[in-house]
Amino acid sequence: MSQRHLSILLGLAASVLLVSAHADDLDAATRAAARKVAIGTCENCHGPEGHSILPKYPVLAGQHANYLAAQMHAFKAQTRGDPDALGYMWGMAATLDDDLITGLADYYSRQKPEAGKLVGGPALAHGKDLYLNGDPANGIPACATCHGPGAEGSDAFPRLAGQHSQYLIKQLKSFQSNLRNVAVMHGVAQGMKSEEMEAVALYLQSLGPKA
Amino acid sequence: MAALAALLATPMAHAVPSFARQTGMTCEACHTVYPELNHFGRMFKANGYTLDNLKQVRGITAKKDEMLSLADLPPLSAMIQVSYTQLAKPLPDGTGAPGHSQSGTVDFPQQFSIFYAGKIAPHVGAFLQITYGNDSGTIGIDNTDIRYANNFIFENDKSLVYGLTINNNPTVQDLWNSTPAFGFPYAGTNAGVSPIAGTQIDGTLAQDVAGISAYAMWNEQLYAELGVYRSAKQGAVNPVSGAAGPLDGTTSNVLRSSAPYFRLAYEYNWGRNSLEVGTYGATFKLYPGGGTTTAPALLSGPFNEFRDVAEDFQYQFIADEHVFSLTGTRIHENMNLDASYAAGASANSRDTLTTTRVNANYYYQRKYGGTLAHFATTGSIDNVLYPAPVAPGVVTSANGSPETTGWVGELNYVPWLNMKLSLQYTHFGKFNGASTNYDGFNRNASANDTTYLLFWLVY
Numbered sequence: 001m002s003q004r005h006l007s008i009l010l011g012l013a014a015s016v017l018l019v020s021a022h023a024d025d026l027d028a029a030t031r032a033a034a035r036k037v038a039i040g041t042c043e044n045c046h047g048p049e050g051h052s053i054l055p056k057y058p059v060l061a062g063q064h065a066n067y068l069a070a071q072m073h074a075f076k077a078q079t080r081g082d083p084d085a086l087g088y089m090w091g092m093a094a095t096l097d098d099d100l101i102t103g104l105a106d107y108y109s110r111q112k113p114e115a116g117k118l119v120g121g122p123a124l125a126h127g128k129d130l131y132l133n134g135d136p137a138n139g140i141p142a143c144a145t146c147h148g149p150g151a152e153g154s155d156a157f158p159r160l161a162g163q164h165s166q167y168l169i170k171q172l173k174s175f176q177s178n179l180r181n182v183a184v185m186h187g188v189a190q191g192m193k194s195e196e197m198e199a200v201a202l203y204l205q206s207l208g209p210k211a
Numbered sequence: 212m213a214a215l216a217a218l219l220a221t222p223m224a225h226a227v228p229s230f231a232r233q234t235g236m237t238c239e240a241c242h243t244v245y246p247e248l249n250h251f252g253r254m255f256k257a258n259g260y261t262l263d264n265l266k267q268v269r270g271i272t273a274k275k276d277e278m279l280s281l282a283d284l285p286p287l288s289a290m291i292q293v294s295y296t297q298l299a300k301p302l303p304d305g306t307g308a309p310g311h312s313q314s315g316t317v318d319f320p321q322q323f324s325i326f327y328a329g330k331i332a333p334h335v336g337a338f339l340q341i342t343y344g345n346d347s348g349t350i351g352i353d354n355t356d357i358r359y360a361n362n363f364i365f366e367n368d369k370s371l372v373y374g375l376t377i378n379n380n381p382t383v384q385d386l387w388n389s390t391p392a393f394g395f396p397y398a399g400t401n402a403g404v405s406p407i408a409g410t411q412i413d414g415t416l417a418q419d420v421a422g423i424s425a426y427a428m429w430n431e432q433l434y435a436e437l438g439v440y441r442s443a444k445q446g447a448v449n450p451v452s453g454a455a456g457p458l459d460g461t462t463s464n465v466l467r468s469s470a471p472y473f474r475l476a477y478e479y480n481w482g483r484n485s486l487e488v489g490t491y492g493a494t495f496k497l498y499p500g501g502g503t504t505t506a507p508a509l510l511s512g513p514f515n516e517f518r519d520v521a522e523d524f525q526y527q528f529i530a531d532e533h534v535f536s537l538t539g540t541r542i543h544e545n546m547n548l549d550a551s552y553a554a555g556a557s558a559n560s561r562d563t564l565t566t567t568r569v570n571a572n573y574y575y576q577r578k579y580g581g582t583l584a585h586f587a588t589t590g591s592i593d594n595v596l597y598p599a600p601v602a603p604g605v606v607t608s609a610n611g612s613p614e615t616t617g618w619v620g621e622l623n624y625v626p627w628l629n630m631k632l633s634l635q636y637t638h639f640g641k642f643n644g645a646s647t648n649y650d651g652f653n654r655n656a657s658a659n660d661t662t663y664l665l666f667w668l669v670y
Contacts, residue, residue, distance in 0.1 A: 039370050040362045041262065044254040044431065045240075049368065053480050054250075054529065091235020094264040166531075 026106055034103025042104070045088070049111040055164035056084065062113025062209065067158045068105035072096060081181065082174035113209045116162045120202030123195075127203025130196055139191040143200065146184075151207050161207035168201035227338075228629050228669055229286035230255070233329040235264040238628040243527065243534045244574050245628070245669070246388070246397055250431070250478070250485055253386040257372045257428050259360030260329055260336030277333065286329025292322040294665040296402040300658035303603040316402035318345050321665075324353060335359050346401045351445055352418060354383045354392065373427040380417040381440060381472055384424065387487050389523035389538040392417070395570040395584055396619060396635065403661040404605060407597050407643045408588055408613030410544040410566055411495045412519040419444055419464070424472060434476040439469035440493065460508035463501030467514045470495045476523075485527045492520040499550050513550035519543070532576055539569040548596070557596040564590035564613060580623045587616040597643065600651030609651035612644030617656075629670060635663040 038050075042060075046052045050060030060068065074080035075093035096104070120127070131151065134142035146157050153159035160168065174180035175189040189197075231238055234255075238245055241252030248256065255262055263282055270279030296316045304310035324342040331337055340353035360374030376384040383392035391413045409415050424438020442458060442465045450461055458465050476489030495517045502508030523540035544564040552560040566588045574580030594611035601607060617639040624632045642649045642656035649656055 035368075036362075036364055039364045039368055040258075040372075043370065044251045048430075054483060056529075056531070087237035088240050091240075091264045094235050095266075 026103060030099050030103040031106070034100055034107045037100065038104055038107045042092075050108045051111075051114060052164065055166035057164075058167045059113075059116070059163050060108040061111035062162075063108055063159050064153055064155055064157070065102075065105040065109035066155050067153070068108055069101050070156065072101045072104065076101075079181070082171070082179040084170070085180065113159060113162050115208030116164060116205035118206040120165075120199070120206065123199040124203050124206060126196075127199035127201070130200045131203055135191075135196070140196070141188055143188070150210055151204050152209070160204045161209065163204055165198070165201035165205040168204055169197050172197045172201070227288035227290070227326045227328040229288040229326060229328045230260065232284065233263050233265060233282060233286045239577060243529060243536060243572075244577050244580060244623070244625055245631075246393060247527075247536060247572070248386065248388060248393075249527065249529055250480060253478075254372070254428075254431060256386055257360065257374070257426070257434075258362070259334060259358035259374055260338060261334060261360065263330045280333050282330060286327060288326040288328055288669060290322070290324040290326065290667075290669045291320050292318075292398060292665060292667050294318045294321045294398075294400065294402075294663060296400040296664075297662040298403060298658070299660035299662075300654070302404070302605060303652070307603065316400075318400075318402060321345055321401060331357075334361050344401070352379065354417070355379050356384045358384075369430045371427060371429050372431075373425070375423060375425050376438075377421065377423050379419075379421050379443060380414070381412050381420070381422065381493055382474075382491065383417075384426075384436075385474060385491070386428075386434065387476065387478075387489065387523065387525045387538075388536075389487070389489075389525040389540050390491060390521075391540070391542075394538065394540065394568065395572070395582055396621070398633065398665055398667060399635070399637075400661055400663040403637070403663070404642075404659045406588065406613070406615035407606060407608055408564055408590060408615070410519050410542045410564055411497075411517045412491075412493050412521065412544075413542055413566055416440070416464075416495070420466060420470070422470075422472060426474070431480075432478055434474065434478070434489070436472075436474040438472045440466065440472060440495075441469050442466040458500075458510065460498075460500050460502040460510050462510075463499060465498045465500050465510055467496035467498055483528055483530050485525075485529070487525040488522075489524070490520070490522050492518070494518045499554060499556060508554075513553055515550045516547040518545040518547075534572075534574040534577060534580075536572045537570070538572075539567075541565065541567045544590075551596070555595070558593045558611070559591060559596075562591040562593050562596065564588065574623070574625075577628070578625050580625070582619070582621040582623075584619040584621075585617075586619070587614075589614045589616075592644075602652065604650030604652030604654055606643075607650045607652075608643035608645075609649060610644045614641050614644050615656075616640045617642075629668065631665075631667040633663075633665040633667065635661075635665065637661045637663070 045057045046060050052059050072093050075085055075089040078090055131143045134140045147153050147160050151161035172189045175182060175185040178186055241248060241255055243249055265282040268281040271277055298314045301311040301314035304312050322342055322344050324340050327337055327339040329336060337357040339355045342353035343350045356376055356378040358374050358376045363371045378384045380392050382390040388394055420440040421443035422438050422440030424436050426436035428434045444462060447462050448455055449457060449459055470493050472493040474491040476487055478487040496514045498510050498514050500508045519542055521540055521542040525538045528535040546562040548557040548560050551557040568586045570582055570584040572582045590613045592611045597608040597611050597613050600609055619637045621633055621635040638660045639656040640646060642659055646656045
C-alpha cells in the first residue's frame with residue numbers, strides 16, 4: 001500500500017472517530033447567544049445566514065455541524081494555518097468558548113444551502129469527471145467517495161456543493177503545501193495540477209443542494 | 212474669514228495596528244489598503260470598534276453583573292509621517308524684499324501621532340488621536356471618535372446596528388471613504404499652498420467643533436445618522452478670565468448654538484463588488500468674531516449661515532490580487548453672509564461654493580498601487596471674501612473667484628501592511644480663480660504644483 005493511501009485511510013478512521021455534537025442538547029440560551037454572534041458578527045464576512053457574498057469568505061450555510069465545530073477549534077488552537085485562516089479566523093475564534101462553538105456550528109448547519117455561480121464552460125465536464133471518478137493513474141482519488149455523490153458531505157466530511165470556487169482552490173493549494181495540514185486531503189491534493197483544481201472547484205461551485 | 216480657515220486644515224486620515232492587535236486579524240480584514248475600509252471594516256466601526264478577541268481582565272458583582280472588561284493590553288498605536296515637498300516655483304520671500312524662499316521642504320516628522328484605538332468597555336470604543344505636527348510645532352488633539360454601539364436582531368434574522376458617536380470633525384465618524392475626513396488624499400503636504408476656499412464640512416471645522424450623533428444601520432445596507440455640533444475650540448482662552456472659554460468675540464468662526472448634521476447612505480454588495488451611494492450635510496451658523504479690544508465683535512446678533520449638502524458614492528472591487536476603488540463626492544455650499552457683508556468682510560451677502568472630487572485607486576497584491584484624482588472647486592465671485600491682491604500675493608485672488616481645479620497622481624509602495632511609501636504629484640489647472648497670474652503678482656496656478664514624497668509608518 002502506498003504511503004498516500006495509508007494516510008488517506010488513517011485520516012478516514014480519524015474522522016469516523018470524531019464524536020458528534022448533538023445539536024438537540026443545546027439549551028435555548030446557547031442557541032440565542034450563537035444566533036446573536038452569527039448575525040451580529042460572523043455575518044459581516046460570511047454573509048446573511050452564511051451565504052457569503054465575497055468569495056474570499058467560505059459559504060457556511062448548510063455545512064455540517066461537526067465539521068464546522070472542528071474548524072473553529074482548529075482556528076482557536078491555531079492548527080489550521082493557511083494564510084486566511086491565520087489572518088482572519090485565528091483572531092475571530094480566539095475567544096469563542098466550547099458552548100458558543102457548538103451553538104454557531106448548529107446555527108450554520110441549519111441554514112439552507114444554495115447553488116453557487118454557474119461558470120466554467122468546458123471545464124465543468126472535466127471537473128465533474130474528476131470529482132466522480134478521480135484520476136487513478138495520477139493518484140487522485142474520487143472525491144465523491146468521501147464528500148458524497150452530490151458533494152453534500154456528511155459529518156466530518158465538509159459539504160463542497162455551492163462553495164465559492166476561489167475558496168475551494170485556495171484550500172486545495174493549502175492542503176497541497178501543507179499550510180493547512182490535514183493528511184487525508186494532502187494525499188488527495190498532492191498530485192493535482194492547477195487546472196484540475198480549478199475544474200473541480202468550478203464544478204462544485206455550480207452544484208445545488210441536491211445534485 | 213471663514214474660508215481662510217481651510218488653509219489650516221491639512222488632510223489627515225489613519226488606520227491603526229492596535230485594531231489588528233485587538234481583533235487578532237490582519238489589516239486586510241478591515242482595509243483594502245489602509246486607511247480605506249472594506250465592508251467588514253465599516254461594520255467594525257459601526258459596531259463601535261469593540262470587537263475584541265483578547266483575553267480580558269474582568270470585574271463582576273456578586274450577582275455576576277459585569278463591571279469591568281478590559282483587554283490585557285491597551286489598544287495603543289503610534290504613527291509617524293516623514294515627508295519631502297517640492298514646490299514647482301519657490302514662494303516669494305517673506306521679508307517682502309525681492310528674493311525667493313527655499314522651494315523644497317523636509318518635514319521630519321510631518322506628523323507624529325499616538326492613538327488609543329479600540330474597545331474601552333463592552334459596547335464602548337474609541338478612535339482617539341493625539342498629534343504633534345511640524346506646522347503647529349505643538350501637540351494637540353486630532354481626529355477623535357468615541358462610540359457606544361449595540362445591535363438588535365429581528366425575528367427575520369436581519370440586524371440593526373445602532374449607536375452614538377461623539378467626535379470632533381464632521382464626517383470623521385463616517386463609514387465610507389468618499390466623505391471628507393477619511394477621503395483621498397489620505398495624506399497631503401502641509402508645505403504647499405492651499406487654495407483660498409473650502410466648504411465648512413470639508414475639514415474646515417476639524418477639531419474646532421464637537422458633536423454627538425445617533426446612527427443606525429439596517430441589514431448592513433441602509434445607514435442613517437443625525438447629530439449636532441457645537442464649537443469646541445482648541446487653544447482658546449477667554450481674554451478676560453485668562454481661563455479656557457467661554458468663547459468671546461476675539462475668537463473667529465464660533466458656532467451659533469448647534470449645527471445639525473445628517474447622513475444617509477445605502478450600500479449594496481454583490482460578488483467582489485461593493486457600491487455605496489449617499490448624501491450628507493450640515494448647516495453651520497457662524498459668528499465671524501475675530502474682533503480686538505479696539506474693534507470688538509459680537510457673539511450674538513448677526514451671523515453667517517453655511518448650508519452644506521453633499522452627495523457621495525463609493526465603488527470597490529476587492530479580489531486577492533487586484534483591488535480597485537472609485538470614490539466621489541460633490542459638496543454644495545450656500546452661504547448667507549449677512550454678518551460678514553454688514554461688516555464689510557464680503558462683497559455679497561449670498562455666495563455659493565461647490566467642491567467636486569473623484570478618485571480612482573488601484574492596488575496590485577496590496578503592495579503596488581496608485582491613485583488618480585480630480586478635484587474642482589467653483590463658486591461665486593467675491594472680491595472681498597477672496598481677497599484682492601496684497602503683496603506678495605500667492606494666497607490672494609486677482610479676480611475674486613475661488614475656482615481651483617486640478618489633478619493628483621499618486622504612486623504607492625506598501626512593503627509591509629503597516630508601512631507606505633508614496634510619491635504624490637499635484638497639478639493645478641486653476642488656482643484661486645485663474646490659471647495665469649491668479650494672484651495679481653504674476654504667479655501662475657502651475658507654480659503651486661507640488662511633488663510630495665511621504666514615508667508613512669504605523670505601529
